[in-house]
Amino acid sequence: MKKVMEASDAVATAVKMCGPAVIPMYPITPQTHIVEKLASMINDAELDSEMIPVESEHSAISAALGASAIGVRVFTATSSQGLALMHEVLFITSGMRLPVVMAVANRTLSAPINIWNDQQDSISERDSGWLQFYVESAQEAFDTVIMAYKIAEDKKVLLPAMVCLDGFTLSHVFEPVEIPEQKKIDKFLPNYKPIYKLEPKKPMSFGPIAYPDTFMGFKKMQQDAMQQSIQIIKKVHTDFKKSFGRSYGDGLVETYKTEDAEYAIVAMGSVCGTIRTIIDEMRKQGKKYGMIKIRAFRPFPEKELLKVSEKLKALAVLDRNTSLGNYGALYTEMKAVCKGAIRINGFIAGLGGKDITPQDIKEMFELSEKNELSEKWIL
Numbered sequence: 477m478k479k480v481m482e483a484s485d486a487v488a489t490a491v492k493m494c495g496p497a498v499i500p501m502y503p504i505t506p507q508t509h510i511v512e513k514l515a516s517m518i519n520d521a522e523l524d525s526e527m528i529p530v531e532s533e534h535s536a537i538s539a540a541l542g543a544s545a546i547g548v549r550v551f552t553a554t555s556s557q558g559l560a561l562m563h564e565v566l567f568i569t570s571g572m573r574l575p576v577v578m579a580v581a582n583r584t585l586s587a588p589i590n591i592w593n594d595q596q597d598s599i600s601e602r603d604s605g606w607l608q609f610y611v612e613s614a615q616e617a618f619d620t621v622i623m624a625y626k627i628a629e630d631k632k633v634l635l636p637a638m639v640c641l642d643g644f645t646l647s648h649v650f651e652p653v654e655i656p657e658q659k660k661i662d663k664f665l666p667n668y669k670p671i672y673k674l675e676p677k678k679p680m681s682f683g684p685i686a687y688p689d690t691f692m693g694f695k696k697m698q699q700d701a702m703q704q705s706i707q708i709i710k711k712v713h714t715d716f717k718k719s720f721g722r723s724y725g726d727g728l729v730e731t732y733k734t735e736d737a738e739y740a741i742v743a744m745g746s747v748c749g750t751i752r753t754i755i756d757e758m759r760k761q762g763k764k765y766g767m768i769k770i771r772a773f774r775p776f777p778e779k780e781l782l783k784v785s786e787k788l789k790a791l792a793v794l795d796r797n798t799s800l801g802n803y804g805a806l807y808t809e810m811k812a813v814c815k816g817a818i819r820i821n822g823f824i825a826g827l828g829g830k831d832i833t834p835q836d837i838k839e840m841f842e843l844s845e846k847n848e849l850s851e852k853w854i855l
Contacts, residue, residue: 498549499518567605573635582642594797608773632708729777733766750837753834782813
């Protein structure tokens with residue numbers, strides 16, 4: 477069934493079809509439509525789930541952690557300052573290896589006060605041990621929520637996952653979404669069966685104290701799980717394609733017209749739709765442009781990115797975030813991956829909801845053809 481719906485509704489519909497038992501929630505713009513829709517589904521008996529209204533985002537992620545620890549499927553959502561307030565518990569959730577799935581409707585961080593879109597909020601949590609997926613469309617958001625549960629709950633992974641969709645720019649946009657039958661979702665995503673859980677009949681501790689002689693071992697296990705998730709993401713994506721007929725590159729990286737491209741833009745999120753349009757336009761003028769869309773920022777797909785960029789003359793890296801005092805996060809990651817093998821140009825754009833226009837995209841391509849830029853702000 478195909479239905480025109482808001483991207484937030486698409487996320488909520490996917491969550492409903494995944495059947496979480498517990499949904500802790502605290503409303504914050506622009507993610508509020510997601511949990512409002514889920515609340516309506518529960519109220520209308522479309523979803524058999526316990527929604528927990530809490531007093532803050534810190535409490536929301538804490539409740540999600542507790543629910544996941546008793547062995548049930550959990551969902552929550554947040555944005556911006558709400559995600560920042562979760563910071564402490566994000567590390568605890570991943571350290572306890574709890575496969576919580578959370579939608580992040582990306583919104584900038586204050587100050588000055590701003591409720592519009594960039595990706596500073598989730599990028600600021602890149603080191604918290606969560607898988608991070610960035611989506612371009614309502615359909616991709618729907619599909620990625622379902623895949624995120626299957627990836628996070630895999631016994632070789634057991635890490636929480638963020639599904640990041642641009643606030644307002646995508647979260648409040650209406651698009652056609654293909655919704656599969658529930659029985660197909662159930663076949664693809666079986667009931668969650670945890671290896672360990674809190675229960676009175678078999679007591680155990682989650683997240684106990686680790687002394688200096690053991691703490692690094694736990695962190696290394698998380699790192700190993702992140703690295704193992706690369707293959708799991710690919711496998712789950714392949715299985716999803718077989719089951720539903722839709723695909724996004726290899727699940728980690730998706731390319732557009734890079735086969736014969738000389739120059740390409742690396743980007744994440746909804747701006748990729750604008751970039752596709754500009755590439756089509758410039759191709760008619762003989763420009764061999766392409767795009768590399770990163771779907772998984774964590775784990776960072778180093779080998780996959782090297783493979784798709786090895787024949788290019790230069791890369792333009794578009795960041796909707798910045799590390800003040802250094803460069804954009806995606807630019808610094810790409811520089812580390814390529815190790816000087818290809819010319820890389822960094823661009824900061826779209827902060828605080830500023831439009832990234834077709835002319836901005838053309839400028840990035842044109843500057844990449846001419847020289848190497850450590851970083852340019854597109855103001």
